[in-house]
Amino acid sequence: xxxxxxxxxxxxxxxxxxxxxxxxxxxxxxxxxxxxxxxxxxxxxxxxxxxxxxxxxxxxxxxxxxxxxxxxxxxxxxxxxxxxxxxxxxxxxxxxxxxxxxxxxxxxxxxxxxxxxxxxxxxxxxxxxxxxxxxxxxxxxxxxxxxxxxxxxxxxxxxxxxxxxxxxxxxxxxxxxxxxxxxxxxxxxxxxxxxxxxxxxxxxxxxxxxxxxxxxxxx
Amino acid sequence: xxxxxxxxxxxxxxxxxxxxxxxxxxxxxxxxxxxxxxxxxxxxxxxxxxxxxxxxxxxxxxxxxxxxxxxxxxxxxxxxxxxxxxxxxxxxxxxxxxxxxxxxxxxxxxxxxxxxxxxxxxxxxxxxxxxxxxxxxxxxxxxxxxxxxxxxxxxxxxxxxxxxxxxxxxxxxxxxxxxxxxxxxxxxxxxxxxxxxxxxxxxxxxxxxxxxxxxxxxxxxxxxxxxxxxxxxxxxxxxxxxxxxxxxxxxxxxxxxxxxxxxxxxxxxxxxxxxxxxxxxxxxxxxxxxxxxxxxxxxxxxxxxxxxxxxxxxxxxxxxxxxxxxxxxxxxxxxxxxxxxxxxxxxxxxxxxxxxxxxxxxxxxxxxxxxxxxxxxxxxxxxxxxxxxxxxxxxxxxxxxxxxxxxxxxxxxxxxxxxxxxxxxxx
Numbered sequence: 334x335x336x337x338x339x340x341x342x343x344x345x346x347x348x349x350x351x352x353x354x355x356x357x358x359x360x361x362x363x364x365x366x367x368x369x370x371x372x373x374x375x376x377x378x379x380x381x382x383x384x385x386x387x388x389x390x391x392x393x394x395x396x397x398x399x400x401x402x403x404x405x406x407x408x409x410x411x412x413x414x415x416x417x418x419x420x421x422x423x424x425x426x427x428x429x430x431x432x433x434x435x436x437x438x439x440x441x442x443x444x445x446x447x448x449x450x451x452x453x454x455x456x457x458x459x460x461x462x463x464x465x466x467x468x469x470x471x472x473x474x475x476x477x478x479x480x481x482x483x484x485x486x487x488x489x490x491x492x493x494x495x496x497x498x499x500x501x502x503x504x505x506x507x508x509x510x511x512x513x514x515x516x517x518x519x520x521x522x523x524x525x526x527x528x529x530x531x532x533x534x535x536x537x538x539x540x541x542x543x544x545x546x547x548x549x550x551x552x
Numbered sequence: 553x554x555x556x557x558x559x560x561x562x563x564x565x566x567x568x569x570x571x572x573x574x575x576x577x578x579x580x581x582x583x584x585x586x587x588x589x590x591x592x593x594x595x596x597x598x599x600x601x602x603x604x605x606x607x608x609x610x611x612x613x614x615x616x617x618x619x620x621x622x623x624x625x626x627x628x629x630x631x632x633x634x635x636x637x638x639x640x641x642x643x644x645x646x647x648x649x650x651x652x653x654x655x656x657x658x659x660x661x662x663x664x665x666x667x668x669x670x671x672x673x674x675x676x677x678x679x680x681x682x683x684x685x686x687x688x689x690x691x692x693x694x695x696x697x698x699x700x701x702x703x704x705x706x707x708x709x710x711x712x713x714x715x716x717x718x719x720x721x722x723x724x725x726x727x728x729x730x731x732x733x734x735x736x737x738x739x740x741x742x743x744x745x746x747x748x749x750x751x752x753x754x755x756x757x758x759x760x761x762x763x764x765x766x767x768x769x770x771x772x773x774x775x776x777x778x779x780x781x782x783x784x785x786x787x788x789x790x791x792x793x794x795x796x797x798x799x800x801x802x803x804x805x806x807x808x809x810x811x812x813x814x815x816x817x818x819x820x821x822x823x824x825x826x827x828x829x830x831x832x833x834x835x836x837x838x839x840x841x842x843x844x845x846x847x848x849x850x851x852x853x854x855x856x857x858x859x860x861x862x863x864x865x866x867x868x869x870x871x872x873x874x875x876x877x878x879x880x881x882x883x884x885x886x887x888x889x890x891x892x893x894x895x896x897x898x899x900x901x902x903x904x905x906x907x908x909x910x911x912x913x914x915x916x917x918x919x920x921x922x923x924x925x926x927x928x929x930x931x932x933x934x935x936x937x938x939x940x941x942x943x944x945x946x947x948x949x950x951x952x953x954x955x956x957x958x959x960x961x962x963x964x965x966x967x968x969x970x971x972x973x974x975x976x977x978x979x
Contacts, residue, residue: 334968340954341961342756345970352754352971353954366587366755366970368636368659431648548560548625549618552874 335360381427388420414454418447433480434494441473442501459515462508467523470502474530489541493549496534496542499527559626561610565868566819567670571615571622572885573926574645576749577946580669581641582923582931584681585662585755589917592658593692598633600688601656605631608680608817614650615670620878622670624653631656636664639750640972641924641944644668656684661917663688669819674903674921674931675807676817681919682908689912697911738801738827738897739786739794741928743947754943754953755920755970762965763939772841775902776848778932778941779804779826780840782900785955787830795830802826803899804848811857822860824851825896889926898952899929906935928952948973 335344335358337351344351344358346365351358392413399409421443429436445466452461474495481491505520514520534542563570574580605612612631613624629652636659644653645668653668663685667677690697746752767777779802786800805821814820826847828840850856867873873881906919918938921931928945943953950971957967 340957341966342957343966343968345968348971348973352969352973353950353957364660366585366659366662367640367753367972370637370639429648431646435648548616548623550620551562551618551623552620 334363377427381423384420384423388416391416414451418444421447433484434477434491437476437480438473438494438498441469441476445469457513459513462505462514463516463519466505467502467519470498470505470523470527473498474527487541488538489545492534492538492541493545496531499531499534502527559609560616561613561624563622563624563670564816564818564820566673566821568621568868569885569889570668570670571645572882573889574643575886577746577751577924578926579641579643579645579751579924581644581666582669582674582677582921583641583664583666583753583942584674584677585664585920585922586681586685587917587920588661588663589915591661592663594633594635594658596691597656597658597663597688600684600691601631601633603687603691604680604684607683610817611652611654611667611671611680613653613671615645615653615668617647617878620874620876620881622878624671627652633658635659636662639748640753641666641751641922645670669923672817673805673807673819673821674901674923675809675821676819678903678906679817682906685916686909686912689915693915737798737894739790739798739830740894741786741898741945741947741952743949743951745946746948749946751922751924751944751946752948752950753922753972754950755922756941756943756953756957757918757920757968757970758939758941758960758965760934760937760939766963766965770838770841772845774934774939775804775932776841776844778902778930779900780837780844781956781959782898782930782952783826783828783840783844784837785952785959786897787833788955788959789951790830795833799827799829800897801828801895803896805899805901806852806857808857808861811854812861822857823899824848824860826851893926896927898927899923899925901929901931903931903933906933908935 335346335348336342337344337354337356337358339356340351340353342351342353343360345363346367347362348358350356395409395413395416399406399413402409422440425439425443426436429439445461448461448465452458477491477494477498481494485491502524505514505524508514509517509520570580609626610624612627612629614627614629616623616625627650629650631652631654633656636657638657644651644655644666653671655666657664657666665677665681665684667680671677672680763777764774767774770777772780783800783802787795790798790800803823803825805823808814808820808822809816812820824847826844828843833839876884901921901923903919903921908916913936916935918940919933919935920940920942921933922942922944923929923931924944928943928947931942931944933940933942941953941956943950950973953969957969960967
C-alpha cells in the first residue's frame with residue numbers, strides 16, 4: 334500500500350503522487366479501486382463552436398459587403414436573412430440528434446417560423462403562408478408517419494407527433510381570416526386533409542391516442 | 553411491446569426537478585459500490601442482475617418528456633453487466649436517448665451500481681443493491697448459505713408508490729420553499745474544474761469503532777460528528793476574510809421514511825440546511841458540534857419536517873406550476889437551482905448502517921457511495937467495522953478531504969483512500 338507522510342493516509346492503486354496534497358509517496362502500489370481510463374473528449378462542443386464562429390463571420394462579411402457595394406448587393410442581404418435558418422438547423426440537429434421524430438418536427442417547424450419571419454421582413458408577399466407552410470405540414474405528416482412506423486412499429490410511439498402537426502396546421506386559418514394569405518386554396522385544402530387524418534386517428538386509434546395523451550399530457 | 557401498452561409512472565416530487573438540473577458534472581447519478589473479499593465473477597453477476605430486476609420492475613424504466621412533466625416509461629431493455637470502463641457517475645440520462653436509468657459494472661473485487669436520481673434515492677437504491685449483492689453471493693457460494701435460506705424474504709418488497717403524494721396535505725406554502733432556496737450566500741468551494749466535466753471521487757475508509765468512540769467523547773452522534781468534522785475541514789481552507797464574511801452551509805438530506813412510514817424505493821427525502829458562521833470558530837470542534845446539534849434538533853422536529861414536506865408537495869400541486877409547459881419549467885428550475893447553489897457549500901448524506909445477512913457478511917469488505925451535485929457531496933456508509941466517506945466533486949483538487957483526513961489522523965483515526973484522480977492515461 335502506498336503512503337503519504339504529510340497526510341498520513343494509505344493510498345490504494347498506483348499513484349505518482351498523493352491525490353490530496355501532491356506529495357511524493359512511499360510504499361508499494363496495490364489493487365486500485367477505480368480503472369485507468371483514456372481522456373473523454375467532447376468533440377460535439379468543438380464542432381458547434383466552429384459552426385457558430387463561421388456563422389458570425391459570414392454575417393459580418395455579408396453586412397460589410399452590403400454596406401460597401403450598396404443596394405445592388407441584394408444577394409448579401411438574402412444570405413444574411415437565410416443563414417440563420419442554416420444555423421437553426423444545425424442547432425436543432427445537435428439538440429435532438431437522439432430523437433429522430435423530434436428532430437424532424439423541430440426542423441420543419443423552424444423552417445415554417447423562419448420563413449414567416451423572412452416574409453415579414455421582406456415586405457410581406459404572403460408566399461410563406463400560401464405555399465411554404467401548407468407544404469411543410471403535409472411533408473411533416475408524411476415523413477413522421479413513415480419514420481415513426483420504421484422506428485416504433487406501433488402507432489403509440491409517433492401518434493402524438495402526427496396529432497400535434499394536424500392541430501397546429503389549423504392555425505393557418507388566422508392568416509386567412511386576417512386576409513394575409515394571397516392564395517388560400519392550398520392552406521384550406523391542407524387543413525381539410527389534416528382534419529380528415531385527425532378524425533381517422535380519433536376513430537380508429539382512440540385507445541392509442543388515449544394512452545399516449547395520458548402520459549404526455551399528465552399534469 | 554407496443555408503446556401505448558407500456559406501463560408508465562409519474563415522477564415523485566423530488567424527482568420532478570432532477571432532469572431539469574442535470575448538466576455538466578452534475579449528472580444526478582449516484583454510485584453505490586460493494587467491495588467484496590474476492591474477485592467479481594461477471595457471469596454470476598449478470599445472472600444476479602437478471603434475477604434481481606424481476607423484483608424491481610419499476611427500475612426497468614426510461615425517462616420520457618411530456619408536455620408538462622417528465623415521466624417514466626417501462627422499458628424492455630436488459631441491463632448488461634460490463635467491466636467498469638466509463639468515468640465514474642457518467643451520465644445515464646441523455647435527452648432523446650431511450651436507455652435504462654441504472655447500470656451495473658464491476659472492477660476487480662467491486663460491484664458498482666450507478667443510478668439516475670430520478671429513479672430512486674439512496675435508501676431505495678440500497679434496497680436494490682442489497683438484494684443484488686445477496687443474490688450474487690448466494691449464486692456464487694450456494695454451499696455457504698443455509699439450506700432454508702429464502703432469497704425473496706431477505707429484503708423489503710419493492711414499492712413504487714409516490715410517498716410524497718401519499719402524505720401530501722394541502723396547506724403547505726410552496727412559495728416559501730422557493731424563498732428558502734435563495735438564502736444568504738454561503739462559502740463556495742474553489743478549485744480548478746475538470747476540463748472534460750468529469751467527476752472526481754475520493755473514497756476514505758476508516759475504522760467504525762474508532763469513529764463511534766470519537767463521537768462518544770464529544771457526546772454526540774456519528775451523523776452530527778461527520779457534519780461537524782467536514783465543516784471544520786472546510787473552515788481550514790478559508791481565509792480569515794472569508795471566515796468573517798460567509799457562512800459554511802451544509803445540506804443534509806433526511807430520510808422521510810423515519811417520520812412517514814413508507815416502503816417506497818422511490819425518492820422520499822427532504823433536505824435541511826446546517827449553517828455555521830466561521831468567524832465564531834476558536835479551534836474547538838465541540839463548538840461546531842454544539843451548533844450543528846442545535847440546528848439538527850430545531851429542523852428535525854416532526855412539525856418542521858411535516859411543514860417542509862408539505863411545502864415541497866405544495867409547489868407541485870400549484871395550478872400555475874402544473875400547467876406551465878415543461879420547457880419553461882426546465883428553465884425556471886435551472887434558474888432556482890443556480891440561486892440555491894449559491895446558498896450551499898456542500899452536501900453531507902449519511903446512509904447509516906448497512907445490514908446484510910450474517911451468512912454473507914464474511915464475503916463483503918465494505919460499501920461506499922458517491923453522489924454528484926453542483927458543488928460537492930460526501931456520502932457516508934457504514935458496514936460492520938468499516939465506515940466510508942465518499943467524496944464527489946467536479947473540482948480536481950481535494951483540499952477539504954485533505955484537511956478531513958489529516959484531522960482524523962490527529963484524533964487517532966487512520967484512513968485509507970482511493971481516488972479516480974491522476975488515472976487518466978494519455979491517448
